[in-house]
Amino acid sequence: MSSRPEMTPHDGPIIRMSGIRKVYDTGKVQVEALKGIDLSIERGEFVAIVGPSGSGKSTLMNLLGCLDTPTSGDFFIAGEKVAGLGRDALAEVRNRRVGFVFQAFNLLPQISAYENVEMPLVFGGVAPKKRKEKVTDLLAKVGLGDRMDHKPTELSGGQMQRVAIARALAMDPDIVLADEPTGNLDTTSGTDIMGLFLELWRQGRTLVVITHDLALARRAGRIVEIRDGKIVGDRPAAEAA
Amino acid sequence: MIRDALKQLHRDLKSQKLRTFLTVFGIVWGTVAVTLLLAFGAGLKKQLIKQTAGLGDRICISWPGLTSIPYQGLGKGRRIRITDEDLEAVRPRIDGLKRMSSEYSDGWKLVYNLKTYPIDVSGVSPEFGEMRNLIPQPGGRFLNPLDMRDQRRVVFLGNKFAEDVFGKGTDPVGKVVLMNGSPFTVIGVLVPKEQDSSYNSRDSDLSWIPGTTFRSLTGRKYLSNFVFQPATALQSKQVTQSLREALSRRLKFDPEDKEAFSVWDTTEQFQFFEVFMLAFSAFLGIVGSLTLVVGGIGVSNIMNVVVEERTREIGIKMALGAKQGAVLKQFLVETLLVTGIGGAIGFAISLGICGVFPESLVEYVGRPELSPTVALITTGILGVIGVLAGYFPAREASRLDPVVAMKL
Ligand SMILES: Nc1ncnc2c1ncn2[C@@H]1O[C@H](COP(=O)(O)OP(=O)(O)OP(=O)(O)O)[C@@H](O)[C@H]1O
Ligand SMILES: [Mg+2]
Numbered sequence: 001m002s003s004r005p006e007m008t009p010h011d012g013p014i015i016r017m018s019g020i021r022k023v024y025d026t027g028k029v030q031v032e033a034l035k036g037i038d039l040s041i042e043r044g045e046f047v048a049i050v051g052p053s054g055s056g057k058s059t060l061m062n063l064l065g066c067l068d069t070p071t072s073g074d075f076f077i078a079g080e081k082v083a084g085l086g087r088d089a090l091a092e093v094r095n096r097r098v099g100f101v102f103q104a105f106n107l108l109p110q111i112s113a114y115e116n117v118e119m120p121l122v123f124g125g126v127a128p129k130k131r132k133e134k135v136t137d138l139l140a141k142v143g144l145g146d147r148m149d150h151k152p153t154e155l156s157g158g159q160m161q162r163v164a165i166a167r168a169l170a171m172d173p174d175i176v177l178a179d180e181p182t183g184n185l186d187t188t189s190g191t192d193i194m195g196l197f198l199e200l201w202r203q204g205r206t207l208v209v210i211t212h213d214l215a216l217a218r219r220a221g222r223i224v225e226i227r228d229g230k231i232v233g234d235r236p237a238a239e240a241a
Numbered sequence: 242m243i244r245d246a247l248k249q250l251h252r253d254l255k256s257q258k259l260r261t262f263l264t265v266f267g268i269v270w271g272t273v274a275v276t277l278l279l280a281f282g283a284g285l286k287k288q289l290i291k292q293t294a295g296l297g298d299r300i301c302i303s304w305p306g307l308t309s310i311p312y313q314g315l316g317k318g319r320r321i322r323i324t325d326e327d328l329e330a331v332r333p334r335i336d337g338l339k340r341m342s343s344e345y346s347d348g349w350k351l352v353y354n355l356k357t358y359p360i361d362v363s364g365v366s367p368e369f370g371e372m373r374n375l376i377p378q379p380g381g382r383f384l385n386p387l388d389m390r391d392q393r394r395v396v397f398l399g400n401k402f403a404e405d406v407f408g409k410g411t412d413p414v415g416k417v418v419l420m421n422g423s424p425f426t427v428i429g430v431l432v433p434k435e436q437d438s439s440y441n442s443r444d445s446d447l448s449w450i451p452g453t454t455f456r457s458l459t460g461r462k463y464l465s466n467f468v469f470q471p472a473t474a475l476q477s478k479q480v481t482q483s484l485r486e487a488l489s490r491r492l493k494f495d496p497e498d499k500e501a502f503s504v505w506d507t508t509e510q511f512q513f514f515e516v517f518m519l520a521f522s523a524f525l526g527i528v529g530s531l532t533l534v535v536g537g538i539g540v541s542n543i544m545n546v547v548v549e550e551r552t553r554e555i556g557i558k559m560a561l562g563a564k565q566g567a568v569l570k571q572f573l574v575e576t577l578l579v580t581g582i583g584g585a586i587g588f589a590i591s592l593g594i595c596g597v598f599p600e601s602l603v604e605y606v607g608r609p610e611l612s613p614t615v616a617l618i619t620t621g622i623l624g625v626i627g628v629l630a631g632y633f634p635a636r637e638a639s640r641l642d643p644v645v646a647m648k649l
Contacts (some may be wrong), residue, residue: 062644065560067560067642067643067644067647068642068643068644068645069642087564087565087640088564088565088566091559091562091563091564091565092562092564094559094560094561094562094643095561095562095563096562100560100561102647106557106560106647108554108557119558119561119563120561120562123558123561123562123563123564123567124562167561171562
């Protein structure tokens with residue numbers, strides 16, 4: 001784990017996409033989910049992505065998180081070209097550059113909250129002692145200091161999403177991505193989680209969140225609207241109303 | 242990294258009890274079935290060899306008799322007598338002859354502790370012990386060439402006879418007994434053995450002294466019978482024929498005269514035995530292989546289900562930055578450990594079964610003999626099947642984009 005290339009700090013935009021297309025080939029039909037996306041995100045921004053169902057929000061998010069590969073186009077994270085990277089290099093980018101929060105939490109059910117949060121640190125080759133500090137600290141920050149040994153099934157939806165957020169933050173990523181993080185939660189828990197994101201933003205983190213809740217979106221710094229695979233609106237949140 | 246892998250493994254095994262149990266069970270079952278099968282096979286084989294070889298190890302026994310065919314002007318009914326000198330004269334001319342010993346037999350009296358016992362005595366040469374499987378118990382020995390050369394008064398006793406004379410607890414070796422009035426030192430006692438055939442008494446009731454001693458004490462010149470051993474069981478016919486011709490020329494009888502020179506070829510039963518054993522081994526091999534195949538299918542099925550079940554988990558791990566190698570390593574380590582544990586448990590169970598194997602059955606089917614090699618090979622094969630069955634699907638899963646894997 002020692003030969004890891006140093007991820008250099010970078011002054012330009014943290015995300016730079018141009019002409020990104022994504023075509024799903026389902027055998028019979030080809031679905032063009034993204035039809036040429038140009039997007040730049042600066043450090044410290046909180047971007048809300050909105051748009052109708054099926055417009056391509058998740059597709060875009062998965063590309064941003066390097067969970068999926070674009071059909072064509074250019075994509076840089078912190079100045080590093082991502083499109084065309086090999087499997088292991090992509091794993092490295094996912095591990096160190098981005099933290100992902102899913103609508104369905106995607107925690108491993110058999111292991112404790114603590115161990116779930118620890119996973120990225122294990123994959124990142126962080127020493128056990130440092131891991132312990134980090135995990136304990138993060139779980140305390142999301143308000144689950146007393147739930148560390150609970151399995152996900154022993155937690156509420158809101159608590160599970162907090163664990164997922166702690167997990168996303170474990171490697172101190174350049175950017176946190178969240179695809180409808182409140183979609184599976186009741187209103188109260190959803191507001192809590194959104195509050196947590198705002199808190200993270202205030203601490204200087206870069207966030208991209210997909211949401212259907214315009215009230216929540218308005219509290220972000222910038223709203224990007226997607227329709228039919230294209231960006232149709234990109235404005236500061238204050239003007240959104 | 243290794244510590245992390247082990248920790249991970251521990252968690253996985255703990256949280257997936259049924260699956261782990263099934264995999265381990267598959268390997269345990271296969272290992273137990275194959276090792277026991279082969280253990281019982283080996284035991285039975287040994288027992289059969291032991292019982293058949295009790296009389297001797299692929300030997301022929303021959304007796305001189307009365308001629309039944311007139312030969313070169315000599316009438317029939319003439320007694321053929323053979324001496325040691327005759328045997329030594331023909332010995333170099335017989336191809337494929339491994340060992341040969343004359344045997345002089347008589348019924349004597351043995352006196353020990355003021356008690357008299359009737360005893361069957363055979364005067365033989367050291368080679369006789371090898372041929373007839375006369376193995377001494379620890380602390381004793383069979384006759385040796387010096388006993389022969391110096392006509393020593395030493396005796397090797399059958400185990401039952403020794404027990405009758407000396408009792409159960411005492412070691413007869415070194416004790417002096419009177420045989421036909423002469424003092425003899427006991428040099429060894431026979432290891433108890435299975436014997437399903439004999440040509441005078443059972444070996445356990447007999448005693449053996451150097452042939453030279455026998456001749457000098459009794460003045461006997463002619464042997465009662467002699468025993469010879471071809472180099473291989475398959476050469477027995479040819480060796481017997483050469484001996485018959487050589488002796489008939491020297492002692493002047495018709496080489497076709499079966500009564501003048503009769504031979505009991507015990508290798509005949511070995512020839513059958515060898516064919517039987519070949520068939521038996523083939524049978525065991527086939528049954529063992531089938532068991533392995535069935536066990537292997539079970540293990541690989543389970544591994545397949547495991548990977549399918551875990552594709553989502555693989556996807557999540559990769560989304561968090563796990564590299565393909567890490568994912569695969571985890572599967573490999575896990576399968577290897579599960580295999581190792583399964584194999585060890587299986588071997589332990591087999592050991593246990595062999596341990597409680599009833600002594601009363603040993604006489605019939607022999608003592609099952611566990612082979613660690615067989616256990617290792619069995620476990621190894623099942624392990625390789627498991628690894629392959631786990632590895633390739635896991636590799637497929639780890640090649641997917643994380644989104645795809647997570648959706649499955
Ligand atoms: N794996 C896939 N195979 C084929 N088509 C897909 C796949 N994933 C998404 N699509 C299609 O791509 C388009 C965009 O889907 P996407 O999931 O990005 O929409 P979304 O904006 O996230 O919708 P929602 O708000 O309902 O989550 C849709 O038409 C969808 O049917
Ligand atoms: Mg979506």
